[in-house]
Amino acid sequence: MADITDYFIDKFRKGLDQDRVDPRYFRPRAYRNAAVRFRKCSIDDFETRRDILIREAGLNAFLFRADMIPGCDLLSDSGTTTMTIEQWAAMMTGDEAYGSNEGYFEFKSQMGETFGPGLVDDDSLGGSSKSLFIFHQGRAAENAFFSVLKNQLQKGNASFGQHLSKDLDRELRERIELKIRSFSGEETVLTESSCIIPSNSHFDTTQGNIENKGMIPLNMPCREHLANDEEFLFRGNMDIEELDNLLATEGARVPLVYLTITNNTGGGQPVAMSNIAEIRKITKKYNIPFFFDACRFAENAWFIHRNEEGYASRSITEIVHEMFSYVDGFHISLKKDGLVNMGGALVIRNGGAFAEKYPDFTEGLTDYQIMAEGHPTYGGLSGRDIKAISEGLRTIVREDYLDSRIKQVGRFGEQLVKQGLPIIRPVGGHAVYIDVDRFFDGRADDGDFKAISLVALMLIAGHRVCELGLYAFGSYNDGVESPPNPRVNYIRAAVPRLAYEDQDLFSLAEAAGILAENRDKIPGVNVDYGRNLSMRHFKSRFSFKG
Ligand SMILES: Cc1ncc(COP(=O)(O)O)c(C=O)c1O
Known part of the structure; x- marks a missing residue:
């Protein structure tokens, strides 16, 4: 006989299940706070923050003192987790x-x-069968990877000719030529050995590391992403047709194909398993290795679990295994889905297409690692860091954790929308991206970099976010400013793992709402230092115009 407690249990369960529709009664977090850090400063102290921002930081959010942020520090979700x-x-x-x-x-x-x-099946600590390499963070792994790859290509005397194939899609050719001009600052000069590294979208350090080795990074986000299709649930996908065309015509100069999961630069959007499988098929057809930039692999797997047909009953771990069964290797910044504050790794599959194509690669990488990071068994990390990573990798695939995390980011996005901010939808796993072009409704002059002002005003309000748009990804050569192509113009609010509660994030959304209401009054900035530098958004200094 069902008693009254069954009746209430049924009511409670139905209340919880409403969380996708109406977050009035959502699930509690899958964890509770076990340590807290008190703020050193008050949210009311706007003038002090303004002084520091102008005098010390030159309006550059990266240069602003973290201990003077009383609200949310959403500069990055990288290395900022609460363990x-x-x-x-x-x-x-x-x-x-x-x-x-x-x-x-x-x-x-x-x-x-x-x-x-x-x-990750090597049983040796060195030599050609070694598959796992530890680094202190993601970009160290990227730098090692492209340094050794360049050596391997040079040793092989790679030569692909100076001209792009006539059969290359015209629009794609123009994008490649523009890319070459943007970093060579010259006419479109292709050397005999110029390589192209395609991706759904490269992260800025990956792009920097590729360019630094004289290679050409090429972003190929899917059309739904470019068309801003808010109904499409896997906007991190790569454009399969473009990839096929590139590999068919220029495959010889493509040492490997990349996929960033989730696609940070493209809006933190997930990639579908079907897209991963398609890329595997195409890369196999042309015998080209396929790699992940795997920083947010678990968040990507959660989206597949929730939104891709056939995966609802599969566990996160099973989905991760399937995702990684398609690749010849990957690198990862463990500062994201490793759930730690420092760490990175590079994995080359034994017997995979990459290991076969570059048989001396792992030997060269081991040498590089010893010279740059330390013994291969610690690779720039302390033993205690390594322990924390192993534990983090066990936690990160918990569905209750991923549920709490990703739904919180989604609620934060909706709160920004309520406050009048245009965001990229659907919201991705780790961050909300504010669409700067839509925010200024076409009123932003590209040369004014109003997004830098918007970020600076958010800092004065007490919260830190990050410009990832015309300034971060654009370039300046011979007095000419070029926006990124394809165009990206976002402000990213990246949510650290296990660190903030909704109240904190909603407080940021309210401050953003005040700026949205007064957007006509937001000035542009002068670039006082660093406009023509590489990685300029980390280093530049600005002042408000007018
Ligand atoms: C997609 C992606 N790749 C690479 C990196 C670089 O990792 P790290 O910051 O550990 O050097 C990041 C960092 O944010 C990233 O988001």
């Missing part, structure tokens, strides 16, 4: 041996469990 008590406990057991520390073996075995069989 779990299990991670802190694991750190106490860190083995700081110089060679072959205990944590390395645990890490290697955990990487195998997290990413699936056949990918």
Whole structure:
């Protein structure tokens, strides 16, 4: 006989299930706070922040002191996680041996469990069968990867001719030529050995590392993304037709194809399993290796689980294993879905297309790693860091964690919309992207960089976000400013893992609402320093116009 408690249990359950429609009664977080950090400053102290911002930081959000931010610091979700008590406990057991520390073996075995069989399967610490390389963060792995790749290509005397094929899609050819001009600052000069590295969208450091080695990074986001299709749930996808055309005509100068999961630069949007499988098919057809930039692999898997047909009953771990079964290797900044404050890794599949094509690569990488990062078993990290990563990789695939995290980011996005901010929809896994072009409703003069002002005013309000648009991705050569192509013009509010509550994020949304109401009054900026520098958004200084 059903008693009254069953009746209420049924009511409670139905209340929880409303969370997708009406967040009046959403689930509690899957965790609770175990340590907190009190603020040093008050949200009311606007004038002090303004002084610091203008005098010390030159309106550059990267140069503003974190301890003077009383609200949300959403500059990055990278390395900003709050660790779990299990991670802190694991750190106490860190083995700081110089060679072959205990944590390395645990890490290697955990990487195998997290990413699936056949990918991290080396039983050697060096040599050509080694598949796992530790780095202190993602970009160190990228730099190592492209440095050694360049050496391998040079050793092989790679020569692909100075002209792009006539059969290359015209629009794609123009994009490649523009890219070459934007970093060579010259006419479209292609050397015999110029390589192209395509991706759905490269992250800025990946792009920087590729360009730094004289290679051409090429973004190929899917059409639904470019068309701003708000109904399409996998806007991180790559444009398959473009990729096929590129590999058919210029495959010889493509050493590998990349996919960033989720697509940070494109809006933090997920990539569908079907897209991953298609890319595998095409890369196999042309015998070209396929890699992930895998920073947010677990968040990507959650979206597949929720939104792609056939995956609702599959666990996150099963989905991750399938995703990674398609690739020949990957690099990862563990500062995101490794759930730690520092760490990175590079994995080359033994017997995969990349290892076959560049058989000396892992030997060269081991040498590089020893010279730049330390012994391969710690790679720039302390033994305690390595312990925290293994524990983080166990937590990150928990569905209750991912549910709390990604739905919180979604609620934050909706709150920004309520406050009148145009955002990229559907909201991705780790961040909300404010569409600067729509925010200024065509009123922004590209040369004015009003997004920099908007970010600066948010800082005065007490919250930090980040410009990822015309300034971060554009370039300045011979007095001419070129916007990124394809055009991206966003402000990113990246939510650190396990760190903020809705109240904090909603407070930021309200401050953003005040700026939206008064957008006509937001000035442009003068660039006082660094306009023509590489990676200029990290280094430049600005002042308000007028
Ligand atoms: C997609 C992507 N790739 C690479 C990186 C670089 O990683 P790291 O910051 O650890 O160097 C980042 C950092 O935000 C990223 O988002």
